[in-house]
Amino acid sequence: AQSVTQLGSHVSVSEGALVLLRCNYSSSVPPYLFWYVQYPNQGLQLLLKYTSAATLVKGINGFEAEFKKSETSFHLTKPSAHMRDAAEYFCAVAGRRALTFGSGTRLQVQP
Amino acid sequence: DAMVIQNPRYQVTQFGKPVTLSCSQTLNHNVMYWYQQKSSQAPKLLFHYYDKDFNNEADTPDNFQSRRPNTSFCFLDIRSPGLGDAAMYLCATSRDGLDQAEQFFGPGTRLTVL
Numbered sequence: 001a002q003s004v005t006q007l008g009s010h011v012s013v014s015e016g017a018l019v020l021l022r023c024n025y026s027s028s029v030p031p032y033l034f035w036y037v038q039y040p041n042q043g044l045q046l047l048l049k050y051t052s053a054a055t056l057v058k059g060i061n062g063f064e065a066e067f068k069k070s071e072t073s074f075h076l077t078k079p080s081a082h083m084r085d086a087a088e089y090f091c092a093v094a095g096r097r098a099l100t101f102g103s104g105t106r107l108q109v110q111p
Numbered sequence: 112d113a114m115v116i117q118n119p120r121y122q123v124t125q126f127g128k129p130v131t132l133s134c135s136q137t138l139n140h141n142v143m144y145w146y147q148q149k150s151s152q153a154p155k156l157l158f159h160y161y162d163k164d165f166n167n168e169a170d171t172p173d174n175f176q177s178r179r180p181n182t183s184f185c186f187l188d189i190r191s192p193g194l195g196d197a198a199m200y201l202c203a204t205s206r207d208g209l210d211q212a213e214q215f216f217g218p219g220t221r222l223t224v225l
Contacts, residue, residue, distance in 0.1 A: 034213075043115070043201055043216035044154070090153060098144065099214060101153035 002027040002093045004074075006102035014110045019063075019078040021105045023091030026072065032094035033074045035065055036101075039087045047089075050074060061085070081109045114138070115217035117202050123223045124192050132187040132220045134202030140215070142208050143185040145177060146201040148219070154201055160185060161208050189222075197224045 007022040025031050032051050036044040048059025055067045065076045076089060086109045091102040116135045124130040134143065142161050146154035158167045160179045174196070176188040189196055199219045205212040 036216075041199075041219070041221065043117075043218045044203075044214075045216070046213055049213060094212075096208075098156045098159060101155075103153050104151075 001100075002029075002031060002095050003100055004033070004091045004093045004102040006089075006091050006105050008105055009103065010106045010108065012108040012110060013081045015083055016080050019076070019081045019085065019107065021076040021089050021091075021107065023065075023074045023076065023102060024072050025074060025091075025093050027093060033065075033067065034092040034094070034099065035059065035063070035074075035076050036090045036092060037061075037087050038090065038104075044090065047076070081107075083109050083111065085109055115202055115204055115215050117200075117217035117220050119220060120218060121221050121223070123225065124189075125225050126194065127191045130189050130192055130222070132189075132200050132202075132222070134185045134187070134217055135183050136202075136204045136215075137183070138204055138206075138215060139182060140204035140206050141182075142205045142212075143179060144203040144205075144214065145175075145185070145187050146203065148199040148201055150198075157187070192222070192224045194224050197222055 003026045005024045034049045035047040038044050047063050048057045050057050050067045058064045063078045089105050092099040118133045144159040145157045148154040157171045179185045199221050201219045202217040203214040205214045
């Protein structure tokens with residue numbers, strides 16, 4: 001079965017600092033991986049997805065993620081955090097017709 | 112704009128009183144999903160429809176049922192809500208059931224059980 005693990009349930013950064021949210025996957029086949037963002041009392045919005053076309057994936061709002069097979073990782077980064085980035089971030093792996101989500105990482109951005 | 116709509120956004124019900132949550136989509140997607148998300152947890156898939164084909168997750172309680180009368184609408188029925196069913200319920204759609212298909216989420220319905 002495919003799964004993802006997000007390291008760190010809470011991450012706090014200063015405005016303007018680098019954002020790094022970690023995700024490791026477990027899959028017996030080449031995975032399709034996603035990052036979603038959830039703002040309070042909202043649904044999930046897709047940030048980016050990896051579908052094996054390119055290992056470095058650029059998404060919305062300045063986020064990107066790099067697929068590293070050797071490390072079974074798909075970490076999410078943003079060079080400079082903004083206050084509006086404060087939210088919950090979920091990594092997910094596609095299974096048979098459904099997504100399996102990680103436990104989420106809450107990002108706090110300090111002024 | 113094409114979108115996924117959930118009504119109501121907030122629902123309060125009493126212990127044991129049946130409740131129905133609604134989801135509609137203007138994307139004309141084949142697949143519709145219902146997820147349960149408890150506080151500070153990841154969304155958990157309850158079931159999904161591929162067209163009219165219903166797929167229940169093995170650990171979804173019998174208390175939860177779903178209906179999809181047409182492509183645009185899907186309903187989540189909770190027959191006898193318990194306190195443990197208080198959660199955010201998320202509806203999502205995807206164009207097809209392929210692994211790489213993006214899922215589009217509605218804003219969710221937050222269910223409170225008194």
